Amino acid sequence: LARGYLNREDETAKRFVADPFVVGERMYRTGDLVKWVNGGIEYIGRIDQQVKVRGYRIELSEIEVQLAQLSEVQDAAVTAVKDKGGNTAIAAYVTPESADIEALKSALKETLPDYMIPAFWVTLSELPVTANGKVDRKALPEPDIEAGSGEYKAPTTDMEELLAGIWQDVLGM
Template sequence: NTSLRVLLTGGDKLKRAVKQPYKLINNYGPTENTVVATSTEINPEEGSLSIGRAIANTRVYILSESHQVQPEGVAGELCVAGRGLARGYLNREDETAKRFVSDPFVPGERMYKTGDLVKWTGGGIEYIGRIDQQVKVRGYRIELSEIEVQLAQLSQVQDAAVTAVKDKAGNTAIAAYVTPETVDTEALKSALKETLPDYMIPAFWVALNELPVTANGKVDRKALPEPDIETGSGEYKAPSTDMEELLAGIWQDVLGISEVGISDNFFSLGGDSIKGIQMASRLNQYGWKLEMKDLFQHPTIEELTQYVERAEGKQANQGPVEGEVILTPIQRWFFEKN
């Protein structure tokens, strides 16, 4: 339609933008701020999907949990203040007190804690996702929406959703749901590895014809089918070399399972840093060594074999140890107390 000159968007996160003959304005704002707080014009050629900066009579802050201002590039909660702020929630005093708090930068004023995770960038504010979508995987805190953004950039993907699930060992793992059903999930996994660290690569994949949505058109995460935790996201690949056989046998012993494929993820099978050390120790007994950082970065046998090196076989001096042993600070304190 050539008569369309300006398109205003809001209420949901933009996943991608393509060049159009009209101007695209991206708005952000919760109902509690009645209703737009930030705005910007989107330039698809720049590749940025910023929500812009604060509009007139509105103040926005990106704060840590302790209400400290976050520097550029560091994620924090978006807080909104200014003339558009609502009085609170009707007959919900507890929720009002939780969300509408004192503005730490303008005495006597209030701000609204949106629960949205964002960060400052050179082009404005980048929306990441809801704070309650954060999960911890292998000790790393992850925003699931960041993975969804990277999936949405792949040409093979029409739509995507990412959730947290429990693997066979009861640990938190990532599951990805993508459309269409014919998409090659192994190719998607390889593509994601170019932009995301290994701990953010989904362990389980489900391809669907379409994602379930709620009445207002958003992804209905509660209606997403459970991934097949037992078989994972790919077919079993048997070891084919001596090193793969050796690693598979050690993994089976350390992890207490009967079968390990070379594409299975060590951590999805129940591995952790302690079991990783045990695995490296067993490997050393066979004359090979492995750095723990390589296991974390390449947690499948298929990837890990190229990082296994022949141990040099150095033997530590086992003779008697002589010389002065200096007390530690806590030992000195203990003896000083008599």
């Protein structure tokens, strides 16, 4: 993979650990959680909050940080959910319930790329927390997947008509 991060010894020390199988070598800590099953490796998931959305690896905490910096937001949590097509999408949970979602989206677009803007939004009076005071992600309500799917908008220009026709051919419609 690599020997480390160029001129970033702190990152290298965090991500590259001593190889227990080969003395003096290092291994890359990926963040993947796996287990041995019948002599093979079974992927269980991630031990961090990194997800892959539309081909991009995203740390959900980066979106939470940007949301928390907005004056209209008291608290925020971000999770990965499955959309109607079974694809991974981002859901944002914000307080207060009176938050203007369109204003929040617009503000995030100034600091985050399009693929990091949450597709689903839930406003809550308060975020559920564990006994330790951390956000209880398991207690967050499921977002309304139907509401986030949007309405069909027919092609309006010649170029849109051409592209829609190409996609129909590709999808066999």
